[in-house]
Amino acid sequence: MAEKNQLDTQSIITFPNDDWRAKTGAISSAVEELEQGKILFFPHLGYPLNTQQQSLLDPALVDPKRKNISYDVGRHQIKGVANSxxxxxxxxxxxxxxxxxxxxxxxxxxxxxxxxxxxxxSLRLHPVSEWRNKSSWRKDDSRLHVDAFPSRPNYGERILRIFTNINPHGEDRVWRIGEPFPQLAERYLPKLAGFSPFKSWLQHKLHITKTPRSHYDHLMLQMHDKMKSDDNYQKNGQQITQRFPPGSSWICFSDQTPHAAMSGQFMLEQTFLLSVKDMHNPDASPLRTLQRITNKRLL
Structure with missing residues (x-):
């Protein structure tokens, strides 16, 4: 129990914000906590929907060929809406x-x-249970994992995500949250296969990936897969359960914080990418952590 309480203290940092646009001034510790792999939790920061928007909370609105509805802000491009x-x-x-x-x-x-x-x-309308029932273990996000892009290598860029529970029926979004990334990397690196530049080149030529995978991307994707396929780790690895109620939001680096969505339905999610060099503490990044442990340049 002491180990669980320690992980709880290490993993979740709660903030009082209840207004997305309130100019209350920067929270001095937020960047430091986030870059250490912690989740910034805003229990009072909801995103209320008007009556018209409430009518959009219908899984039938999502194209059956897609998991969610997504919107590329820069390109003004939307995908996955079944009803034009x-x-x-x-x-x-x-x-x-x-x-x-x-x-x-x-x-x-x-x-x-x-x-x-x-x-x-993205607008996520399906219940988490549907992922579990219809996905392979590799795509099942109810299994603890760190995020990595199979077809879009990101060369160490950070994946910053903001989540908001917009469930109108009072249902929590329930996550499991795992151990700190350095501990995770030490656990799995000895189990990962070596990197092949030729294989990386070939995957790109065969259009399996949009650009060649770097050594870093190879390790992150393998770690993602090893975590999800490790039943013992899923059951017995160091972890806590965190409930995110409707009307709350949370932020994390999803490439660094082991997480698994266990239950819930209806969520908004915003993703940004951030260069390692633009971090407050680049040494806390997964890239620098893996380079320290392997004693190799991974890009």
Missing amino acids: EKEPQVRKLLEDYYQACSALIDTVLPEYQSVLRRPVN
């Missing part, structure tokens, strides 16, 4: 959510405001 008549409403909701998230970054993490890039967000 509803697309303008969905687009407006996701654009407005992006604006709110941007305002929150300006307030809580202002040093990131000018350096975050490639904003993409």
